[in-house]
Amino acid sequence: MRILGISCYFHDAAAALLEHGALVAAAEEERFSRVKHDFGFPRHAIRFCLQQGRMTGADLDYVAFFEKPFVKFDRIIRTAITTAPRAHAVFRKAMTAWMLDKLWVKARIRDIVGVPDDRILFVEHHQSHAASAFYCSPFSDAAVLTVDGVGEWATATTGIGRNTQLTLDSEIRFPHSLGLLYSAFTAFLGFEVNEGEYKVMGMAPYGVPRYEDKVWRLLEVATDGAFRLNLDYFSFHYSAVKTYSSRFEDLFGPPRPPDAPFFTESSGYPSYFGPKPGNYSELAAQNQHYADVAASIQVVTEEILLRMARSLCARTNATRLCMAGGVALNSVANGRILREAPITDLYVQPAAGDSGAALGAALFVHHNVFGEPRSFVMNHAYWGATLDPDAVTQAATASGLRHTECRDDAEVVGRTVDLLIDGKVIGWAQGAFEWGPRALGNRSILADPRRGDMKDIVNTKIKFREPYRPFAPSVLMDRAADLFQLADPGRHWPARFMLLVVPVLDAARERIPAVTHVDGSARLQTVAADTNPRYHSLIHTFGEAAGVPVLLNTSFNLRGEPIVNTPAEALSTFLRSGMDALVLDRTILYKDSS
Ligand SMILES: [Fe+2]
DSSP: OEEEEEEOSSSSOEEEEEETTEEEEEEETHHHHOOTTOOSOOHHHHHHHHHHTTOOGGGOSEEEESSOHHHHHHHHHHHHHHTTTTTHHHHHHHHHHHHHTGGGHHHHHHHHHOOOGGGEEEOOHHHHHHHHHHTTSSOSEEEEEEEOSOSSSEEEEEEEEETTEEEEEEEEETTOOHHHHHHHHHHHTTOOTTTSHHHHHHHGGGSOOTTHHHHHTTEEEOTTSOEEEOGGGBOTTTOSSOSBOHHHHHHHOSOOOTTOOOOOTTTOOOGGGOSOOTTHHHHHHHHHHHHHHHHHHHHHHHHHHHHHHHHHHHHHTOSEEEEESGGGGOHHHHHHHHHHSSOSEEEOOSOOSTTHHHHHHHHIIIIIITOOOOOOOOOOOBOSOOOOHHHHHHHHHHHOOEEEEOSSHHHHHHHHHHHHHTTOOEEEEOSSOBSSSOOOSSEEEEEOTTOTTHHHHHIIIIIOOOTTSOOEEEEEGGGHHHHBSOSSGGGOHHHHTTOOEEEBOHHHHTTSGGGSOTTSEEEOEEEOTTTOHHHHHHHHHHHHHHSSOEEEEEESSOTTSOOOOSHHHHHHHHHTSOOSEEEETTEEEEOTTO
16 A cells, blocks of 8 residues: 655645555655745655655555644634634634635645545544654554644644554643643744744753743643643734733743844853853843743643653553654653653654654554554654765766765775864765754764864854754764663664753763763764664764764754755755865765865
8 A cells, every 4th residue: 555644734844655554755845845844735745755656646545644624724713713803813814824725735635646535535633643653663552642732623642552553542632732832932032933942942951940830830730741721821822923922921021032142151152153242241141041941941841741651651551652743852851751751662753743744644544544564663764865876976076176986885984084083074965864853864964072162163164053052962872871871772762863862971971072961961863783874884983083982963954944955955055164074975075174
């Protein structure tokens, strides 16, 4: 059976193709369209998936859409009625979008993909999320927890998966939403909603949760984690432009201005911000307040998720947990759940947000609707497009830069390690691009993690990012326990996808300062030889030369742009940045100074 899964029209559109239950290809639309978080109909991603499967739309048995548009439309109408007249503006805007696109998704799929109406199925949003985690996991039985902003009505669900069957038996409904609560703070802290949530998570360790009590005032929570927001503090249910109300500001003060540089006494003032302002101490104190707010919402989010996980495991007697939905990308919370909930194993797949629901919808139809047996485990994230060899040659020639075409992987690895040891910052593109928001060694920027100044070097030369955003360590899976508090790393799936924050062992903190966050933690990625042999070999060879089998890994993109896909995009990003060398599969391009 061939099933194409599609998600779109909210954020992060994507497509995924299943053949006989195994994933053939999966990609987010933004990688092709070059529009960050592109939510439009994913025609490029669909075309890519069908090409990878060597088929056309006519060869598909089914197309599975990741939510039920009419149910969602019903929620928007009902919310508009109950919040009238305040919701007029948001209602008008929503109606325009719905009338133009969203309600007619079936016709668009039929026309663009080329499948008849009776082959197009709609799966509930949280069932798609749940399926994307459980059916990709290696577990025959597991509890399932989904948490996001909102789907049709549900904002969080719990249930259980057993072999081919997945049953969700409880839910929290809009407007009571943990994802929207976190997003309200994301906006308050000056970041874009659905984009800046991980910045809040990165800022939190610079603060102390001194406002935790105030955050708890925003909601009522039962011991099992079920909660209700006090809507007096929010406006997301009736406003198109603001997510929190004036009462929220009464509690936490004025919001942080967007684009204001963030620094505290503990982060220091990075050189790439320019000259230190005269009122540095005053600004640092202001930022400290916002870091404390970030720490407070982060800890409350973790507590709610922990309550949900504990109660779910007690109710189902499960010791394995699968999580999905945008909140499952909160890798700090995932770390706490793994350490503190009564579970032995946790699975989160790399595209835990709405893009991954495209895959979940297809898996749900295959297993839950048709009862087909399971045969697939997602143990890596490399489901996107590969580098076209001709395009690599073309980019190298067009660049006019000195370049080397290596004989084999060993030569690429050897030359790249020499550059890294020499303190160079490398653009590293190889193989298929990653599924989900994290770069996992196929579209990455790499550097030596042993140098304390490397954070500032990479930020200055490459990303111009805020200092509170930590860089991640990629570590050999079988050596991870030497450096990080993670026993038996092979069984911890979220770490393969950089979705787990764990403490760096005390003895290791000084050895890898560039990838250790201010609170001594790291969002690590464990790398296995069987799923990414060239990247594994690179880290192994670097480890032999440097003494630690770890590389600093950050995504191969410039600020505000999607991660690169093609050799031409990698070259363009390389030329517009301060990176020293660019590796495209087996071709290495050098800037003059390299
Ligand atoms: Fe979602």
